[in-house]
Amino acid sequence: MDLSRLEINRRTALLTSAAIAANVINPMRAFAQETPRKGGVFNVHYGAEQRQLNPSIQASTGVYIIGGKIQENLVDLDASGQPVGVLAESWEATPDGKTVTFKLRKGITWHDGKPFTSEDVAFTAMNMWKKILNYGSTLQLFLTSVDTPDPQTAIFRYERPMPLNLLLRALPDLGYVSAKHLYESGDIRQNPTNLAPVGTGPFKFVKYERGQYIIAERNPDYWRPNAPYLDRIVWKVITDRAAAAAQMEAGELHYSPFSGLTISDMARLGKDKRFIVQTKGNEGNARTNTIEFNFRRKELSDIRVRRAIAHAINVPFFIENFLGDFAKLGTGPIPSTSTDFYPGPNTPQYPYDKAKAIALLDEAGFKATGGNRFALKLLPAPWGEDISLWSTFIQQSLGEVGIQVDIVRNDGGGFLKQVYDDHAFDLATGWHQYRNDPAVSTTVWYRSGQPKGAPWTNQWGWEDKTVDKTIDDAATEVDPVKRKALYADFVKEVNTELPVWMPIEQIFVTVITAKARNHSNTPRWGSASWHDLWLSA
């Protein structure tokens, strides 16, 4: 696998961020030697159709990739990963952290011509974010009301302190606003607007042909001056990854987001001058590969066995030979891309050491009789090629130290049911998707008391009072410095106990035409509004 081009892209990425830092007043000047061109159709690969398109009620990249161009959030992330206002112009929190006031931008209208006001924000927050939106319902659990003293002010009131930096890092994903006048009557989930979204964004919804395509066109009344550049965006539904790669080559697709192609096709297109293949622009969608232990198995409830399993697997070898430059060694649940919370690599780690693994297993009393110590059932999630490869690698590595692993494959629904509801697994492996703040996506993997059946939560049969306390303290700590320190403690604690091991860090890979300009310029670009994206001739 030749990934030299990818290397170059990373280097240019670093240079570019340096350029941005040096050119704060007009960061775009660093890119824009050419004059932006208006017009053009941007064709996007859409791999898995969702049931609806409204990002106010479903937080997933499959919705943002479309809904994020049509609807807008209160806050997004800028090129350096800092919160920047979109529908909100400014914000402030009271010192006790229980009240957060957003000042909204003036003169914004919905695509149907009605004005956008704080009423929309209050309605969306109380009825969608708090009640329906996945992750949102956890984030806004203690939201009691949203006051709207005037059309440009929304005051969020919380029962318990809400750290402002948590809210601002969560809102880019969990802060999309829907129009009150379209949703106030009837069941929100069944509202036809969910499949024909109306927003304030740079693109207006035109048509959705299920199983074929979705079209959105330029919003001529968009509030940002001179934006957007593109005439149209067309999302083409292509479920076969190899076929999508062929369409990229035939010029019928411009962009395949979120590692939508096979690893080998991405590496191949990376060598082609017509395409850019890179991880830049997806830093906000970092994920880690996991090994989840079921403590109901007596062998796995022994910490020596869990550590032995970690020591028995040669992670750097796996990354180098199977994932290439698309992945790197992970150090725990908070990935290194999270500049605000990454505690550094100095937490308990489990480097490859087969002898130590064998010694630990012997010490725990599981002797090898006839080559085998015990057998474990491993359930890999079906989301990606890497998980499938990783599960086979686990199987072979553990076989070397006398643990027999049987792999049981399921489809998505089956996997979630068996692992997180039926607990019918010994080991499970999948992705932990980090969503910019540990309180949004990560601590639920470790906090005890998660209701049975909630996917991607602590269903391991493991409970640790110290960890629970650290998590609870951090969730309501309003001082950012103290909060960061608490999360460093949290990583140390869970890396010591190891209920879940997260040894690989990955960022989604973007494959995009070399003609695209102003792409990948924020950490969640695939989900962003693309108001400044343009295609060179």
Next chain:
Amino acid sequence: MRILSLAGRRLAASIPTLFLILIGVFLLLQLAPGDTVDALMAQMGGGDAATAQQLRKFYGLDLSVPAQLGNYLWHLVRLDLGFSSIYGKPVATVILERLPPTILLMTASLSFAFFFGLLFGVIAARGVNRWPDTLISTLGLIFYATPSFWFGLMAIVVFSVYLQWLPSGGFQDIGTVQTGVRGVLDIAAHLVLPTLTLGLIFLAIYLRIMRASMLEVLNLDFVRTARAKGLDETHVITRHVLRNALLPMVTLIGLQAGTMLGGSVVVESVFSLPGLGRLAYESVVQRDLNTLLGIVFVSALLVIVVNFVVDLLYARLDPRIAAEG
């Protein structure tokens, strides 16, 4: 008219079968771990337990399995296929939207396979064990042994990526929606590669069957009689042999109409066609029980109809069948 009543009786007998199939599929799907809410959670990337409970209620999954089955059958009797959980629309509407591409693809590739299978089968039988036969049989074997997704992908690489003659996927051009004759031509251009991909495998089967059946009929007494009374070879083949050799082919079409519905999943995925096969696959993965049962129902209907037509064709080809009853 005897044949009509015969076929009619078979039609009536297939209704209980249809119900049994539906109940079987329903129960079989209960064995698969996870329901449509789990699948939705998988797609969303997470959600809390309260949300899941709300959703289960919303989709009617909080009822017991017999109650769900009872509900379903009660709706079905009233010709209501229910509501699709992934599409948020009535199943009948969803299926009707997806039916045209599938039927078009199926008809096109069946006709292609039937016509060329017949032609090549006859040519091979007439030149048995000489070079046309060897060439055709070898090609047939190659088509038969190649997986259709590979065929499809190679066709895309050659005709769409390199030669840029044909579109690489989709059902119609999205950029400029055409109407009238241009629209028909546009859809036809999009269907060339999928039709060939799906048709080639069936072509291979048909030509083998046709060849074998021709060879068999050619050795029968009535052919010798025909030749003895001085008919020329072309006349013998077209009027006497072909008609009798066609019977196994027609049977096969009836059988394979069903296979083709299933086999099109791969072709529809590779060419991004919005057909029934892909819908079925999606509804299994998303555990959309109503849609899946609806597809089973419609596919079963299609197969029944095709076999009904085949029954009628038999009588046309071989009057003895109608006479004996």
